[in-house]
Amino acid sequence: KEKERETMFAAENGLKGDPRLEAISAAIRVVPNFPKKGIMFQDITTLLLDHKAFKHTIDIFVDRYKDMQISVVAGVEARGFMFGPSIALAIGAKFVPLRKPGKLPGKVISESYELEYGHDRLEMHVDAVKPLERVIIIDDLVATGGTLSAAISLMESQGAEVVECACVIGLPEVKGQHKLKGKPLYVLVEPSGLDEFC
């Protein structure tokens, strides 16, 4: 039976009352019915338009990981690319993009994961991470954890150690226990709700 762990939300893990979290949450726009009816899409592009809030986001992750001897920050295409490299640069780690099939030009390893209907694949260059490297995996949002689990498998297949997965937003599914192959999950905020009159 796969080990389950509590998802760590920032407000309950060292950052209680930190006003930066509220600024980050307020900067995220909710777009109803995208990509389909019933889904309240968490749009982080508005966070990227708010320089202060975007800087807070990166600063929180950098403060958490800078003394953990992390040598690799892996980011999931495409929104993981918007957060990962800034963190990597600040903590002196390599940035490794995890991409959709057919995008990476060199020799790749790939891992499939489930979608609501069907499945997709995540790829990484074979020479990107070395055995025993300490890795964090970044994405903008975690829902079921399918993509992150595939990313963890890619890292472990190369003998690297995933120290933690980190996301800006965590959907209700990950509150409480999560299954990410036993790895810790750190999340800044819960999903934003709709404004009063939109």
Added chain:
Amino acid sequence: MQSIVSSYHLCLAHPPPPVLCQRLLCHRIPSIRLPSRRSTTSLGLFTCAAVSRESEMAAAAAAKEDGQDPRIPKIASSIRVIPDFPKPGIMFQDITTLLLDTEAFKDTIDIFVERYKCKGISVVAGVEARGFIFGPPIALAIGAKFVPMRKPKKLPGKVISEEYSLEYGTDKIEMHVGAVEPGERAIIIDDLIATGGTLAAAIRLLERVGVKIVECACVIELPELKGREKLGEAPLFILVTSDAA
């Protein structure tokens, strides 16, 4: 249908609408509310004065080395060339190896930041997907916002789009309505300029909404493909040039 209509009216009658009503009331996409421009300018005049002294010294140091920034050779050598990708005859410039070289990646960002700091640039636009890797660190360092320019149907809100030609057929790039305001000064970032089609489309998109393109910036140029000629008035800044094939 009837019950939905009457619930809707009930919700309207009792502002603020209770949570249950939100799904009924909010069919439209919330518009983007930008933070005030003054509040996002985090580089004060004092900092900018200090930075220009720094840049002058860096430029003087670079000038000693035949006019080339001494960081460039290391950046160039960190880029891996993969033959015959995505198809035979193409020498693909792989920047993922640059991202694995922490010094080269830092130097790349530093060169762009030194160039664009304190120039009143409030927008860094990055083209999907490799523009997303270089753009945000530059935006954060110069106090600008980052605007992703994406393939169709990826952005969730209201968009404007611009078509451009491919070898066979056309493609589109899109930007969120309201992400930028008229009069803003922008740079556009991508990892590489080849034919210039994507960058030209990005320029057109931003200019349509009244944004001034200060410069296009890429890590790599393939000069044989003459991408520069498609950029109109917009200058192009490059770190490394390479052969296309």
